Amino acid sequence: MFVVPLIERxxxxxxxxxxxxxxxxxxYTAGRIADYQMSALLMAVVLRGLERAELAALTDAxxxxxxxxxxxxxxxxxxxxxxxxxxxxxxxxxxxPLVASCGVAVPMMSGRxxxxxxxxxxxxxxxxxxxxxxxxxxxxxxxxxxxxxxIGQTPEIAPADKKLYALRDxxxxxxxxxxxxxxxxxxxxxxxxxALVLDVKHGSGxxxxxxAQGLELARTMIALGEDRGCPTAALLTAMDRPLGRACxxxxxxxxxxLALRGEGPEDLMEVTYALGVEMLLAAGVESSAAKAxxxxxxxxGSGLAAEKFEQxxxxxxxxxxxxxxxxxxxxxxxxxxxxxxxxxxxxxxxPRTIGRAVVSLGGGRTTVEDVVDxxxxxxxxxxxxxxxxxxxxxxxVFARDASGVKLGFEALERAITIGDRLTxxxxxxxxxxxxxxxxxxxxxxxxxxxSRAARRA
Ligand code: URA
Numbered sequence: 001m002f003v004v005p006l007i008e009r010x011x012x013x014x015x016x017x018x019x020x021x022x023x024x025x026x027x028y029t030a031g032r033i034a035d036y037q038m039s040a041l042l043m044a045v046v047l048r049g050l051e052r053a054e055l056a057a058l059t060d061a062x063x064x065x066x067x068x069x070x071x072x073x074x075x076x077x078x079x080x081x082x083x084x085x086x087x088x089x090x091x092x093x094x095x096x097p098l099v100a101s102c103g104v105a106v107p108m109m110s111g112r113x114x115x116x117x118x119x120x121x122x123x124x125x126x127x128x129x130x131x132x133x134x135x136x137x138x139x140x141x142x143x144x145x146x147x148x149x150x151i152g153q154t155p156e157i158a159p160a161d162k163k164l165y166a167l168r169d170x171x172x173x174x175x176x177x178x179x180x181x182x183x184x185x186x187x188x189x190x191x192x193x194x195a196l197v198l199d200v201k202h203g204s205g206x207x208x209x210x211x212a213q214g215l216e217l218a219r220t221m222i223a224l225g226e227d228r229g230c231p232t233a234a235l236l237t238a239m240d241r242p243l244g245r246a247c248x249x250x251x252x253x254x255x256x257x258l259a260l261r262g263e264g265p266e267d268l269m270e271v272t273y274a275l276g277v278e279m280l281l282a283a284g285v286e287s288s289a290a291k292a293x294x295x296x297x298x299x300x301g302s303g304l305a306a307e308k309f310e311q312x313x314x315x316x317x318x319x320x321x322x323x324x325x326x327x328x329x330x331x332x333x334x335x336x337x338x339x340x341x342x343x344x345x346x347x348x349x350x351p352r353t354i355g356r357a358v359v360s361l362g363g364g365r366t367t368v369e370d371v372v373d374x375x376x377x378x379x380x381x382x383x384x385x386x387x388x389x390x391x392x393x394x395x396x397v398f399a400r401d402a403s404g405v406k407l408g409f410e411a412l413e414r415a416i417t418i419g420d421r422l423t424x425x426x427x428x429x430x431x432x433x434x435x436x437x438x439x440x441x442x443x444x445x446x447x448x449x450x451s452r453a454a455r456r457a
Contacts, residue, residue, distance in 0.1 A: 001027045003037045010044035018057035025061035029160045035167055042164070042173040050178035058178070059224055062186035065160035069107065069140060069192035076147065077283035078105040080191055081275050082184050083199040084217060085117035085207055087351035087358075088242030091199065092120045092150070093256035094264065094272045095279075097308035100148035101299040102276075104283040107143050107191045108150050109157065113364040113372065114169050115207070116355030118252065121152045122364075126250035126329055126374035130318030148312050158186040170367055175207045177217050185224040195231040195282035197275055198222075200434075203240030203427050205351025211236070211431070218434040226436045233278055234434040237271050238427035241349040241384055244268035248363045248377010248398060254326040260306040261323075267383070267429055273297070274430050332375040332398035336405045340388040344418040348384055357411030361404050376400060378408065380416070384426045388418060 001023060006016055016024070024041075027033050050058065071078065079099065083089055096108045110120030110132075121132045132152040134142065139149050153162050161183050168174050168183075188196050198221055201207075202214035218234035225232030237243075244265045246255040259268055277292040286292035299305045310320040322328050358364055362373035380395040388394055394416065397408030433440040 001032060003033055003041070007037065007041045007044060010041060010048055013048050015051045015054055018053060021054060021057040022061045022064075025058065025065060025160045029065045029163065038164070039167060039171040039173065042168060042171065042179065045179060046173050046176040049176070055178045055182060055220070056224070056227070059182040059186050059189075062158050062160040062164070062182055063189050066158045066190060067136060067156040068190045069136065071140075071192050074144065076103070076105045077194040077285065078107055078143075078192060079195045079197065079279045079283045080106060080108055080188060080193055081197045081199060081279060082188055084180060084184070084201050084214075085114055086201045086239040086243060087117060087205045087355040088244050088247045088252065089118065089199075089201070089239075090120075090123060090244060090246070090252040090256040090259075091268065091272050091275065093123060093253060093309075094259045094268070094305075095276055096148055096150055097260065097312060098272065098296055098299055098305040099276050099279045100146070101304040101308040102280060102295050103147070103285055104279060105143055105147045106149075106279075107139070107193070108148070109153055109187055109191055110150070111152070111165060113359070114165065115174050116205070116352050116359060116364075117207070118247070118249065118355070118358065118364070120150070122249045122372050122374070123253045123256070124150055124318075126253045127313055127318040127322050128328060128330070130313060131316045134316065142315050146308070146311050146315060148308060150312055150316065153187060157190045161186050169365065177208065177213065177220055180207060180217060181220040181224060185221055189225070189228055189230060193230050195233075195279075196225055197278040197282060198232065198234035199271070199275055200234050200236050201239035202236055202431075203238050203351070205242070205355060206239040211427075215432060215434060215439060218432075222434060222436055231282060232436075233282060235274055235278065235430055236432040236434065238429050238431070239351055240427045242351045242354055242380060243271065245379050245381055246377065247354050247380065248358050248361070249372060249374040250329040250331075251377045251379060251398060253322070254329055257306075257309070257323055257326050260300065260309055262300060270429055330375045332400070334399045334401050334405050336397050336399075336409070337393045338395040338397060338409055338412045340390055340392045340394050340418060341413075342418050343390045344388065345421055346382045346384050346386045346388060346394075346416060347419040347423055348415070348417045349380055349382065350415040350417075353411055353415035354378060354380070357408060357415070360407055360411075361399055373400065376404065378412070380412075382416065385422055
């Protein structure tokens with residue numbers, strides 16, 4: 001296939017035809033287009049965008065590059081959640097077993113760390129022995145048996161996205177609404193879902209920081225889902241600070257386990273419950289948000305959700321003892337406490353700085369071949385608005401050695417700023433609910449006028 005004219009057309013602001021997208025993606029998946037040419041095309045898409053028909057064709061081509069799960073005759077509803085990516089976002093590890101323990105099957109297919117954000121697969125693989133690479137057949141059998149799988153893209157599912165995702169991660173081509181939407185939806189639509197719930201992050205640590213971009217991404221993915229017969233809804237959640245306290249693979253897995261045992265940080269639990277409510281409503285197993293929340297709380301409180309996680313870990317070859325005793329997770333060699341330099345109010349905990357530092361410590365990738373170190377990262381116990389005293393411990397660095405600790409301290413110095421008072425209001429933790437019917441601003445009373453961002457959406 002002669003790709004150069006297509007790259008040039010996109011570079012100059014033109015559109016490719018659906019047939020061209022289809023042929024391009026098929027040829028790239030088959031290894032007939034070089035990574036450097038695909039990188040150039042991706043960069044042109046980042047700069048020029050995609051027309052609606054191009055996005056539909058790209059998504060369909062990525063979906064068609066592999067197989068789709070099908071569950072003909074199985075009455076259990078299947079609902080998944082997908083996050084657009086954040087720092088400290090371990091929601092999937094809590095949410096999947098929690099929702100599955102409420103009678104909804106969760107075929108959760110996740111990704112690896114991308115750019116400065118962490119990935120669910122890297123967190124799961126911190127559990128000794130845990131296998132995220134199941135075949136499609138294994139995945140289906142486990143879903144029918146346990147109602148939950150926590151896996152990576154099988155080689156059969158959207159292989160085009162798998163290649164493109166890895167390429168985008170190392171070529172500065174992640175941050176584009178059409179590429180993110182096509183990537184996420186091509187995988188999700190292959191799962192044979194009854195419905196899908198999206199957690200769209202906004203704020204400085206999100207791939208798309210502006211609220212208006214988050215809303216546009218949500219609407220774009222919802223349209224792709226709904227047009228292909230998968231009811232899709234989204235919540236916009238804050239990523240102007242890390243979610244929860246732990247950032248780094250094993251540390252986040254430990255925090256997720258604590259959350260399943262009823263000891264999760266407040267913000268993590270609020271986002272988890274809100275997404276869980278959406279999933280139970282979309283599955284049709286509860287008729288109101290209040291009932292759905294109660295069902296989730298009961299499943300967590302009774303230990304059913306933690307038990308489901310144990311079953312999933314065991315089924316996927318991991319050590320289920322991790323749920324009872326998270327100290328079986330790999331531990332960092334060097335741990336140091338970081339204290340507040342001055343007395344005052346925490347004005348920012350910058351997630352991008354923290355996410356990049358986790359990568360620099362070895363907890364993420366800078367090239368496709370990198371192997372992640374599960375042990376490294378941070379636990380940050382303060383949030384914007386908290387009052388602190390000089391010398392008070394506010395974070396810990398988990399590193400391989402003293403030079404890692406130094407790097408971690410420098411990142412914390414930059415990420416956590418302290419002043420006399422809050423100068424910028426943190427984003428509401430959950431700000432908007434988006435469905436095919438429109439945008440609900442959750443921060444306003446029901447009949448108040450819409451915000452500007454919601455009006456634009
Ligand atoms: N998550 C995905 O699956 N794909 C993206 O492009 C970004 C986040």
